[in-house]
Structures are given as structure tokens and as C-alpha cells.
Amino acid sequence: MAPILRIEHLVKVYPTGTRALDDVSLDVERGEFVVLIGLSGSGKSTLLRCINRLVEPTSGRILLDGTDMARARGSELRRMRRRIGMIFQQFNLVRRSSVFANVLAGRLGSRPLWRTVAMRPTTEDVALAFENLGRVGIVGKAYSRADALSGGQQQRVGIARALMQRPDLMLADEPVASLDPATSHSVMKYLEEINRKDGITVLCSLHFLSLARRYGTRVIALKDGRVAFDGKPVDIDEVRFKEIYGEDAVEVEIGVGPTADERAAAESADATAAAMRAHLETLDTH
Amino acid sequence: MAEYFTARGLPVPRELERNILTDWRRLGAIAAVLLVLFVGLRITSIDTSRANPEYAGSVLVQLLQWDFTIMSPQNEFETFWETAGGQMIVTIFLGIIATAFSIVVALPLSFLGARNIMTGNPITAAIYAVARVVFTIVRSIDVLIVVILAVIIFGLGNAAGVFGLAFHNIGVLGKLYSEAIEGIDPGPGEAITATGANRFQVIWTAVLPQIVNPFISFTIYRLDANVRLAPIIGLVGGGGIGVLLFHTMNLLNYRQAGLIIFMIILTVAVMDFISAQIRRRLI
Ligand SMILES: Nc1ncnc2c1ncn2[C@@H]1O[C@H](COP(=O)(O)OP(=O)(O)OP(=O)(O)O)[C@@H](O)[C@H]1O
Ligand SMILES: [Mg+2]
Numbered sequence: 001m002a003p004i005l006r007i008e009h010l011v012k013v014y015p016t017g018t019r020a021l022d023d024v025s026l027d028v029e030r031g032e033f034v035v036l037i038g039l040s041g042s043g044k045s046t047l048l049r050c051i052n053r054l055v056e057p058t059s060g061r062i063l064l065d066g067t068d069m070a071r072a073r074g075s076e077l078r079r080m081r082r083r084i085g086m087i088f089q090q091f092n093l094v095r096r097s098s099v100f101a102n103v104l105a106g107r108l109g110s111r112p113l114w115r116t117v118a119m120r121p122t123t124e125d126v127a128l129a130f131e132n133l134g135r136v137g138i139v140g141k142a143y144s145r146a147d148a149l150s151g152g153q154q155q156r157v158g159i160a161r162a163l164m165q166r167p168d169l170m171l172a173d174e175p176v177a178s179l180d181p182a183t184s185h186s187v188m189k190y191l192e193e194i195n196r197k198d199g200i201t202v203l204c205s206l207h208f209l210s211l212a213r214r215y216g217t218r219v220i221a222l223k224d225g226r227v228a229f230d231g232k233p234v235d236i237d238e239v240r241f242k243e244i245y246g247e248d249a250v251e252v253e254i255g256v257g258p259t260a261d262e263r264a265a266a267e268s269a270d271a272t273a274a275a276m277r278a279h280l281e282t283l284d285t286h
Numbered sequence: 287m288a289e290y291f292t293a294r295g296l297p298v299p300r301e302l303e304r305n306i307l308t309d310w311r312r313l314g315a316i317a318a319v320l321l322v323l324f325v326g327l328r329i330t331s332i333d334t335s336r337a338n339p340e341y342a343g344s345v346l347v348q349l350l351q352w353d354f355t356i357m358s359p360q361n362e363f364e365t366f367w368e369t370a371g372g373q374m375i376v377t378i379f380l381g382i383i384a385t386a387f388s389i390v391v392a393l394p395l396s397f398l399g400a401r402n403i404m405t406g407n408p409i410t411a412a413i414y415a416v417a418r419v420v421f422t423i424v425r426s427i428d429v430l431i432v433v434i435l436a437v438i439i440f441g442l443g444n445a446a447g448v449f450g451l452a453f454h455n456i457g458v459l460g461k462l463y464s465e466a467i468e469g470i471d472p473g474p475g476e477a478i479t480a481t482g483a484n485r486f487q488v489i490w491t492a493v494l495p496q497i498v499n500p501f502i503s504f505t506i507y508r509l510d511a512n513v514r515l516a517p518i519i520g521l522v523g524g525g526g527i528g529v530l531l532f533h534t535m536n537l538l539n540y541r542q543a544g545l546i547i548f549m550i551i552l553t554v555a556v557m558d559f560i561s562a563q564i565r566r567r568l569i
Binding site: 106 | 471473474476477478479480481482483484486487490491492495496
């Protein structure tokens with residue numbers, strides 16, 4: 001089968017003259033969990049943001065299932081974007097809106113304008129929103145304001161929002177860089193789950209190589225806007241590591257284990273599921 | 287002092303290098319200010335020789351001896367709304383209506399004047415530049431001048447006054463709103479763009495929630511300013527209680543004028559207090 005994402009000779013030169021991506025080519029196969037690593041400034045964010053065109057590539061092709069994303073315009077571009085979810089380091093939730101409204105926002109692109117303006121989501125979308133909130137274990141927070149949540153919870157809202165798109169590909173730009181190590185793992189596990197269970201291909205940039213080894217099925221390293229390594233996590237040895245991160249770098253571990261967040265989530269899981277079922281039933285009767 | 291640095295081979299800080307008394311730039315600046323003031327005094331020929339403290343004193347006393355007859359109709363044709371109290375209320379509403387008109391125009395235009403909304407496309411970028419220039423020009427024409435010009439179109443009265451207040455306020459609110467939009471966090475909008483939503487949907491879901499509070503705050507601030515200005519526009523034919531004040535002053539009816547001035551001061555003070563309270567709660 002054709003790769004879900006094929007990038008050919010991608011170049012991005014910012015107006016400032018910075019050559020952030022310098023002839024990047026790579027294929028991502030369906031179902032892979034690709035971790036993007038590299039020093040700060042190596043071009044990870046630029047690459048991810050070029051894929052869904054938050055950043056305009058200077059040249060090159062971005063083939064999503066064979067269609068060139070780099071050339072798409074207007075409604076075609078929006079239609080292609082719907083197939084790509086994205087989560088962000090800063091979560092990028094609308095802070096003053098409810099968790100529920102934030103999650104529903106993931107579905108705007110597929111719905112007519114008046115539903116946005118009148119704030120009248122379809123029953124199907126509401127059900128899907130609660131299903132996705134349930135998956136990331138925060139149904140209980142549905143009506144809280146987004147900025148009342150902890151960082152880990154906000155990132156889970158970000159994941160639920162992206163899942164509303166039913167994406168084929170999930171981009172994640174340092175999704176756990178603003179979180180503590182324990183919370184990082186709980187968020188990464190949700191990404192792992194959507195990759196394994198839903199078969200959503202994940203392309204995720206990370207700062208810690210230990211996280212990359214733990215979650216990635218494949219690691220791509222960028223250096224000065226070029227691909228410096230592309231292979232299995234286990235193949236990154238001392239030499240490769242120093243090639244990617246420089247001579248003075250030392251690898252650090254980031255602990256694995258159940259977190260307070262996770263334990264709480266597990267405890268509330270039953271209650272959450274019950275609440276969700278109850279809610280879906282009320283929706284059905286309408 | 288400078289020797290401390292030179293002895294150690296260090297560069298001398300600029301502050302120590304200069305002698306305040308001999309620094310020609312400083313002396314030049316002082317001389318320029320003095321020259322401007324001197325020339326100003328000469329060409330304006332301010333003349334205080336005709337001042338009449340005794341007369342002023344008697345007027346001041348009259349201004350405080352309020353004549354309450356203007357609070358009731360003067361003849362059988364007048365209603366409450368022609369009295370000073372009625373005109374004060376009318377004047378407050380002139381300010382409110384003018385603010386409302388300017389919101390309706392400034393609100394949509396302010397998005398055109400926000401850089402973060404309009405860049406990315408040469409056409410919208412050009413619209414942005416035009417919108418900003420329009421705001422600046424509109425804002426720079428003072429309310430009183432607009433009212434004087436509006437009197438030519440609408441004749442004397444409330445229409446000219448409301449037009450003048452609203453026109454100037456479009457420029458001010460347009461700029462304030464635009465800057466509020468430019469100050470938002472771009473993250474949520476990017477996230478919603480990434481889901482495949484169109485520009486309008488992005489503005490509606492990610493931009494609007496971030497700007498309601500600043501918009502309300504700026505609007506109340508301008509409402510306050512317009513209610514403050516509304517009594518003054520009457521002096522140049524813009525209607526409201528200012529007209530009454532103008533007449534009573536022309537008739538040397540200082541007891542009535544004093545009461546009107548007091549009502550205006552009271553209104554402005556109350557508006558100021560209310561607006562400050564609301565704005566404080568919004569931040
Ligand atoms: N909007 C921009 N305008 C100009 N230059 C930019 C812009 N965004 C990024 N760059 C430059 O492009 C290069 C790559 O930046 P990018 O953000 O993609 O790196 P990164 O690998 O994501 O870094 P980090 O780990 O710090 O997030 C850097 O040199 C950066 O300064
Ligand atoms: Mg980055």
C-alpha cells in the first residue's frame with residue numbers, strides 16, 4: 001500500500017532568510033508511530049506545521065494518500081486538513097470556553113457555518129464529543145472552563161478535539177514539553193492508544209530521547225533542517241546520539257510508572273463511563 | 287570619577303563622560319523651549335489687563351445661587367423634555383446612541399484593521415492598511431469640528447451632535463478594537479485552522495471568546511467619554527443641554543447656568559464612577 005504521507009524535497013525558507021527545512025524527503029507508512037527528534041531550532045515544528053500548511057512550504061511536495069497537500073487551496077485544503085489532527089505544546093485551547101465547546105470545535109470544518117454561529121452542534125457531534133472526552137478520561141470536566149484544568153488535562157482535551165476529526169494522521173508538536181515527567185507519560189499513553197487501537201498514524205516531535213524510545217516505532221532526527229537519522233529507536237547508539245545532539249550532550253532518562261493523574265483517572269473511569277452512557281441515552285431520546 | 291575607569295583601562299560610562307553644565311545638546315534643548323515660549327507670548331499677546339475680579343466674584347456667587355425655575359416647563363407649549371432636567375437626560379442618551387452607532391460601524395471594521403487577521407494575502411493586507419489609515423484620519427478630526435460640519439448637513443440639533451460624536455468614536459473604537467484583536471493568543475486559532483475550519487469559523491470560535499471582555503471594557507470607556515462630550519457639542523449647535531447652557535450664558539442668566547453646570551458635573555462624575563466600577567470587574 002502507498003504510504004499515508006510522503007514528503008518530497010521539502011524546503012522552507014522563512015522571510016527572515018532562515019532555511020528551516022533543507023530538502024527533507026521521507027515516507028510515513030500507515031499505522032506507524034514516528035517520533036521526530038532534534039535540537040531546538042532543527043526544524044521539527046516547521047516540518048509538522050508545513051504538513052497541514054499552518055506554515056507555507058517554499059517548495060517540495062507533501063503527498064497525503066497521494067494527493068499533494070502543498071498545492072491544495074481553499075476548500076480542498078480545508079478538506080485535507082480535516083484528515084490530519086494536531087496537538088500542540090501549549091495545548092491551544094480557547095481558554096475562556098468550556099471543555100465541551102473546545103472539543104466540539106474539532107468538528108467545525110465538517111459542518112455548515114450556521115451551526116457554528118448558532119452554536120447548534122448535531123446530536124451526532126455531541127455524542128462523539130462525549131465519547132472522545134470519555135476516551136481521555138475527562139467527561140467529568142466537560143462543562144469546566146478550559147483554563148480551569150491542569151496542563152495534563154488540557155492536553156487530553158487537545159487530543160479529544162483532534163479525535164473529533166476522525167483523523168488518519170495525528171501530528172503532535174512537543175505535546176508533553178510543558179508537562180512534568182509523570183503527566184507526560186499519561187498523555188503519551190493516550191497517543192499510543194489511538195495509534196494502536198484506532199490505527200491512527202502518529203507523527204510526534206519530542207525533546208526526550210527516552211520518550212522517543214519508549215513510544216516510537218520509528219525515529220526521525222532532524223539536524224539543521226535535514227534528516228540526520230531515520231530508523232528504529234534501538235539503533236540510536238552513543239555515536240548516533242552525539243551526531244544528532246552534539247558532542248557535549250548526555251542522554252537523560254525520564255521515569256516511567258503510574259502517576260497520580262493516572263491513578264485518579266483509573267478510579268474515576270467507571271463513574272465516567274456511567275455518566276457517558278447516561279448522557280448518550282438522554283441524547284437518543286431527543 | 288572618570289579617572290577610576292581610565293586608570294584601569296576601562297571605557298568610561300557615557301553618563302560620566304558628559305558635563306551637564308557644558309553639554310551643548312542639553313543647553314540647546316533648554317534654549318529651544320525658551321525660544322518657543324518667548325515667541326508664543328509675543329504672537330498671542332495675552333492680555334490680562336481687562337480682568338475684572340469683582341465682576342467675576344459676583345458671577346461666581348450667582349452660579350452657586352441655583353435658579354430652579356428651569357427645571358419646570360417655561361410655558362404651556364413646553365414638556366418635561368424641554369426643561370433642564372429633561373435636556374440632561376436627552377443629552378445622556380445622545381451620548382449612548384452615538385456610541386451605539388459607532389459600535390455598529392467600528393465592530394466589523396476593526397477586524398479589517400487587525401494585522402493578525404488580515405496578513406497572509408496581499409489583498410487583505412492592503413485592506414488592513416487602508417482600514418488603519420481610515421481610523422487614524424477619522425480619529426484625528428475632533429468631535430467639535432465634525433459637529434460644526436455636520437450642522438451644515440443636518441442643521442442645528444441632535445442629529446448633528448450624534449453624528450459628530452459617532453464619527454469621531456468610530457475612529458477611536460476602531461483602533462482600540464483592532465488592537466484588542468491583535469493582542470489575542472494566536473494558538474487557539476491555529477489549532478482550529480488545523481482542524482479544517484474556515485476563516486470565519488476560526489474567528490467565531492477562537493477569536494471572539496478572547497475579545498469580548500476587552501471590547502466591553504473599551505466600549506464602556508468610550509460611552510463614558512461620549513456622555514462627557516455630549517453636553518459640550520450643544521455649544522456648537524449639536525443639541526442637548528449644551529444649547530440651554532449656551533442660551534442662559536448669553537442672557538447672563540448665571541443662576542440658571544450654574545444649575546446646568548452642576549448637573550453636567552454630577553452626571554459626568556456618576557458616569558465616571560460607574561464605568562470605572564464595571565471596567566474594574568472585567569479585568
Ligand atoms: N516564523 C518564523 N520566522 C522566521 N524564522 C523562524 C520562524 N519559525 C521558526 N524559525 C526558524 O526556523 C528554524 C527552525 O525552527 P523550528 O521552530 O522549526 O525548530 P524546532 O526544531 O521546532 O525547535 P524547538 O525544539 O525549539 O521547538 C529556527 O532557526 C527558527 O529560528
Ligand atoms: Mg518547535
